[in-house]
Amino acid sequence: MIEFDLQVPPSFLEALVPFLGKVFRETSGRFAGECFAPPDSGDEELDAAWREGLIEEGRADRLAFSRLLGNPKFVQGLVEVPVNDVDDVLRGMTELRIHLREHGLNSVNDEDLENGLIQVESLPQNVRISYLAYILLAEMQERLIREIS
Amino acid sequence: MENSLCWASFQKIYIISSLFPETETLPEVETEEQDELLRPWKVLVLNDPVNLMSYVVMVFRKVFGYDETQATHHMKEVHELGKSVLWVGEREQAEGYVYQLHRWRLQASLEKDD
Numbered sequence A: 001m002i003e004f005d006l007q008v009p010p011s012f013l014e015a016l017v018p019f020l021g022k023v024f025r026e027t028s029g030r031f032a033g034e035c036f037a038p039p040d041s042g043d044e045e046l047d048a049a050w051r052e053g054l055i056e057e058g059r060a061d062r063l064a065f066s067r068l069l070g071n072p073k074f075v076q077g078l079v080e081v082p083v084n085d086v087d088d089v090l091r092g093m094t095e096l097r098i099h100l101r102e103h104g105l106n107s108v109n110d111e112d113l114e115n116g117l118i119q120v121e122s123l124p125q126n127v128r129i130s131y132l133a134y135i136l137l138a139e140m141q142e143r144l145i146r147e148i149s
Numbered sequence B: 001m002e003n004s005l006c007w008a009s010f011q012k013i014y015i016i017s018s019l020f021p022e023t024e025t026l027p028e029v030e031t032e033e034q035d036e037l038l039r040p041w042k043v044l045v046l047n048d049p050v051n052l053m054s055y056v057v058m059v060f061r062k063v064f065g066y067d068e069t070q071a072t073h074h075m076k077e078v079h080e081l082g083k084s085v086l087w088v089g090e091r092e093q094a095e096g097y098v099y100q101l102h103r104w105r106l107q108a109s110l111e112k113d114d
Helices: A010-025 A029-035 A044-070 A082-102 A110-115 A126-147 B002-018 B031-038 B053-064 B068-079 B089-103
Strands: A002-005 A078-081 B041-046 B085-087 B108-112
Touching: A002 A126, A010 A082, A010 A126, A044 A078, A044 A082, A044 A110, A044 B089, A078 A082, A078 A126, A082 A126, A082 B053, A126 B053, B041 B068, B041 B089, B053 B068, B053 B085, B053 B089, B068 B085, B085 B089, B089 B108
Parallel strands: none
Antiparallel strands: A002 A078, B041 B085, B041 B108
């Protein structure tokens, strides 16, 4: 089991965890197949198998991430991920970050997002929570990758 | 292990769908098509503003078996030049790599190696 403490104020997570749950439900498993099209093969069966494979395997990622999100310790800042779930959780977080970037953060330009030089206070309230969730997921990914390296 | 599992799952679906071919005789593959299949293909990864550098390095290591130095080199190329060629070889294997990269939510594509 990989464990670490996020060291963020409880009020921060109390606001963000329900929001992450909402974003998680919005992605609802169809995402990967839509956004990662197969190379142009001219083979309809191959294309369909490609999309179905990504959607099917994406379900495992979502399930692993939902276990983390549903863990009562998570809202207190404690991240617990079974070693076998790490890859799935990392991918699940990436899927959420892509979704946040395309929806809640579509008014923020890519360069600012990539450099992380955004003043949170300058963002409108509805964009702010998406940005904070985006950063929190990035922080968790960094910590997980460090733990498994 | 991870790589073979992802690709195996995709192949499983594809193979199952191939078990029930059309009853009519398939035409012979044209020589031109055969040549096309034998030409090397490049696996390209494109830059995206979402994925962390550490994440991209980790994925390159897992998918291609690169060491830290090689993986970091390709990650920097993606970041600075907008894309990097991760692998060159036959189409089927290249497709497998692109599938695995998509599985990790990286923007990847195939291109003929001219």
